[in-house]
Amino acid sequence: MALKIVTIGGGSGMPVINEALLLAGIKNITSIVTVMDSGGITGRMRTDARGKEVAYSDGLRTLLSLISPKQLNDKRVQNLIKMLRRRNDREQDLGYTIFSHYFNQENGFSEIQNLLENLTGLKFCGKILPVTTQGCQLTFRTMSGQIFKGEHELDDKRMSADTICEMWLEPEVTAYIKAVEAIAEADVIFYSCGSLHGSVLVNFLPKGIQQAFRLSAAKKILITNLASTKNETDKFLPQDYLEIFQKYSGLADPIDIFIAPKLTQLEFEKKYPRVAKHYSLEHSHFLGWEENLFNKRVIFHNATVVDPQLGRLRHDPKKLSLVFKKLL
DSSP: OOOOEEEEEOTTHHHHHHHHHHHTTOOOEEEEEOOOOOSHHHHHHHHHTTTOSOOOHHHHHHHHTTBOHHHHTOHHHHHHHHHHHOBOTTSOBHHHHHHHHHOBTTTBTHHHHHHHHHHHOOOBSEEEEESOSSOOEEEEEETTSOEEESTHHHHHTTTOSSOEEEEEEESOOBOOHHHHHHHHHOSEEEEOOSOIIIIIGGGGOSBTHHHHHHHOOOEEEEEOOSBOOTTTTTTOOHHHHHHHHHHHHOOSSOOSEEEEESSOHHHHHHHOHHHHHHHHTTTOOBOOOOGGGOSSEEEEEOOEEEOTTTOOEEEOHHHHHHHHHHHO
16 A cells, blocks of 8 residues: 655745655655745735735645656646746736635635646646645744744845744634644655745644644654755754754654755865855855764765756755655
């Protein structure tokens, strides 16, 4: 019987993990996505809805990451993806508009997925579930005592030394029942890389998620970020990851396996001095560690690549898929 695979996250990290899993041969993934984004076009649309609408941007990106790898080679499919991401004169993309129109609290994203499959012929290898179907804002307190409201504030202050010490949702919301069920029934849960608070830990906050994790016997796997952010993961060690996941998940043992880069921070700085310097100017550094710093099982990967145009660190999905193949 096939493993029940659940991925949890959002942003640009979740699609990479899904793509790697599909390349590893996984045929069916359930992705639980954050719906608290408040930046850019998403923020303006949510403001227009007076906070009652959830964010769909992570849902759209994640759904497109579940397209069968075989279909991605089809020119027609590539054009469909471009069309769904194309923006009109109001800076709204077609995909977001479809999500906004067909989303509802009872069915979440299921009608949207069915519609796109029926109209376009796209085949998705799994499904996406919102962590909640109720509108809310991520709110957080920093070490200086300041309180900020909105997920966009995390990104705006990513270079600040005023680190996050606590976060919550306003108003409090209940988790989407199908997301709760997926976590409770999962065999393997992947926490995706991405903004630690805004894309990953925020998914523990809706009521019912912690209870679902307590009921779950799933093996829980964290794919660690490649670079730090000053206000979230500066000088982070594996133990820091473990402690912050304990805090927000309510679990004494929230991570069974770490999947981390094989390079240590020092090795990275020697291998990519110009890239390391670029990140240091943004008060950021490579998140790589010696094996003896892990008090949990760790699997090292060679999937760290540097985008040749932007000079940014990325996970290579093809190389990451080799790790997933051995693991699963």
